[in-house]
Amino acid sequence: MLTSYCLSSFFLMLPEGLFLCHSCFISSLFGWIEVKGGLAGLCVWGCNHGNTESHGERLSSLISQMVAGIWKITKMRTALCLWIVMGVFCLGEVKGHKGHGGDRHQGQGLDHDRRHDNDRGHNHEHKQDHNHGHHHPEASDNGTKLVIQGNGGFAFSLYKQLVAQPDNQGKNVFFSPLSVSLALAALSVGARGQTHQQLFTGLGFNSSLLTQEQVDQALQSILTQLNQKTGVDLSIGSALFLHNTFKPHPEFLKDMKRFYRSEGFTVDFTNTAEAIDTINKYVGEKTRGKIDKLVKDLDPTTVMYLLSYIYFKGKWEIPFDSEDTKEDTFHVDDNTPVLVQMMSVKKRFSVYYDQEISTSILQLHYNESVSMMLALPEKGLASLEEVIGQNHITKWHRWMKARVYQVHVPKMSITTTYSLKDVLSGMGMPDIFSNGADFSGISEDLKVAVSEVAHQASLDVDEAGATAAAATGVVIMPLSFRHTPVLKFDRPFMVIVMDQETKSILFMGKIINPANK
The missing domain is CATH 2.30.39.10 (Alpha-1-antitrypsin, domain 1)
Incomplete structure (x- = not known):
């Protein structure tokens, strides 16, 4: 369903884009004619600048002709770029929505607000793009293979x-x-x-x-x-158990929920017995009772417990x-x-x-x-x-x-x-x-x-x-x-x-x- 919707979004735009490109191509053709005419006129003007005709008026006319031609060419290039960006944007939006809609997140403390102001930790001097929903399919496929x-x-x-x-x-x-x-x-x-x-x-x-x-x-x-x-x-999935006074970055919680199917819960780790019981009950439920005593003891200074299950x-x-x-x-x-x-x-x-x-x-x-x-x-x-x-x-x-x-x-x-x-x-x-x-x-x-x-x-x-x-x-x-x-x-x-x-x-x-x- 996702692939079909992505392709439909793209192809619904395609006829309009092609028409736009066709009409702008005609405009561009006349634009090039006007530019070349203006250049030729400038050459003639340069050779005959001693004529009695007003040099200023003639020069102004030739420049106006060239500017009009350049505008027609530029308009075609701008329209084509907008069409391509819109196509990629729709594909990225649909893929992004699919990943977001697939989350099954219960529990507390997972903020849906998204900020992109932190570097992801790679050894790069520039900040990385965190707009996970917008990416090239080829890069995504290659990334999946490498993972x-x-x-x-x-x-x-x-x-x-x-x-x-x-x-x-x-x-x-x-x-x-x-x-x-x-x-x-x-x-x-x-x-x-x-x-x-x-x-x-x-x-x-x-x-x-x-x-x-x-x-x-x-x-x-x-x-x-x-x-x-x-x-x-x-x-298979994961879960975050957070101390009730610990507030992680909202974008970290967002990524955990969206990409790692993480459920979030707040607990009081100073009450170690209750925290252990809460975590073990969760694991027991997710593993159909096969594993019900993952946690045996906890440090009361714990602020976060991250687990994954299968x-x-x-x-x-x-x-x-x-x-x-x-x-x-x-x-x-x-x-x-x-x-x-x-x-x-x-x-x-x-x-x-x-x-x-x-x-x-x-x-x-x-x-x-x-x-x-x-x-x-x-x-x-x-x-x-x-x-x-x-x-x-x-x-x-x-x-x-x-x-x-x-x-x-x-x-x-x-x-x-x-x-x-x-x-x-x-x-x-x-x-x-x-x-x-x-x-x-x-x-x-x-x-x-x-x-x-x-x-x-x-x-x-x-x-x-x-x-x-x-x-x-x-x-x-x-x-x-x-x-x-x-x-x-x-x-x-x-x-x-x-x-x-x-x-x-x-x-x-x-x-x-x-x-x-």
């Missing part, structure tokens, strides 16, 4: 940082890179100077190629597409039959077997074997563009973690082939909780936690810094499908045409939940022991 690439790179960087943490050794790792990047990108709206630069670099955004405006618009587009899916239950529940396109689920052995390592409930089904699946890294990949589709990819390396998970990157996901999608397989996948229900302060500092974003943090785009009256970034995710996989909230080798044996190749996930593997439409990694992690909660 998607940045998000993909950030997902794998964050994964490698998490699995390297001493506390995570030998444990399941599961998180939502999109939820984390969404919160940090929202934070960058109010960051300035080096703080902003560190956030952009850490998120995988090149500030010489991407502006804050492009990031805002790209994430707005991604969030809109994800929240509009009907074949799966997918909800909830996903999808049914398998090819479901497992619960009658075929049996108790089986999962090998955590060579010396640690555990009993799990192993689901099994024989159907046509998308499978790929990556010879370069000796890894088998199974793609389990949901009812829409979302799918779960399970990667099982022959040489151990550590060998896969050393080399895997965004390019592997692209390659796997390209070379997936459908074939009948006997697939075995363990049922699992896991919950993970992470403090990301040290992780994000290690990814090049230490300033946001320091006294030198520059969040003057949030508030100039009160100097603020980030005290903690908490992340919690959960994953449930059963015969019907998977629910997630932010949350011995493979035996492939084509012995003969009468035998079905087997793909059995009975040892540590990697899991990636991805939306192919937006190229977004919603969740990712590794399963070391599906028996652990």
Whole structure:
């Protein structure tokens, strides 16, 4: 509907514009004739300036003729420019209204007034244009591609940082890179100077190629597409909890609401128990009860709590039959077997074997563009973690082939909780936690810094499908045409939940022991 309306607005103006250009072209033609005639007259006048004719009157007449011709030319150029500006203006206005109208904002304290007097924090000497509604579609498309690439790179960087943490050794790792990047990108709206630069670099955004405006618009587009899916239950957004005496810049609140689907609430952080309860109830509601204790304690000097959430529940396109689920052995390592409930089904699946890294990949589709990819390396998970990157996901999608397989996948229900302060500092974003943090785009009256970034995710996989909230080798044996190749996930593997439409990694992690909660 938006595209149709934009084009209609443009083309309704087009006939008038063409008529205007045509009529002005005729005017311009006569204008050039008059100018050239005036120039010729001046030459003649210059050669015959000794004649008895009044030189002053003749010179005045020739100049008047040239001025009239120039005016006709100028009028045509002005009319054409106005027509083009009106066309771009209408396209920009419609796109801007669409983004504004798509907000579903409840709560208090989010001002609709818009000011554009603050720099967005890039290392530019000039002030940037904050008129988000007016932009070239080509620039927007390119910005979205760069943001998607940045998000993909950030997902794998964050994964490698998490699995390297001493506390995570030998444990399941599961998180939502999109939820984390969404919160940090929202934070960058109010960051300035080096703080902003560190956030952009850490998120995988090149500030010489991407502006804050492009990031805002790209994430707005991604969030809109994800929240509009009907074949799966997918909800993603953010929220701001503000101390009742803290007044951030109105433009910061405006951008949070418009581009990051942020809901706003005022709380009294000095009453820590009540503030914790308010935030946890909100998160529990948004994640359908999967995560209800994100916040365990709060500093009473807190002035703002920014959170992002994502909830996903999808049914398998090819479901497992619960009658075929049996108790089986999962090998955590060579010396640690555990009993799990192993689901099994024989159907046509998308499978790929990556010879370069000796890894088998199974793609389990949901009812829409979302799918779960399970990667099982022959040489151990550590060998896969050393080399895997965004390019592997692209390659796997390209070379997936459908074939009948006997697939075995363990049922699992896991919950993970992470403090990301040290992780994000290690990814090049230490300033946001320091006294030198520059969040003057949030508030100039009160100097603020980030005290903690908490992340919690959960994953449930059963015969019907998977629910997630932010949350011995493979035996492939084509012995003969009468035998079905087997793909059995009975040892540590990697899991990636991805939306192919937006190229977004919603969740990712590794399963070391599906028996652990």
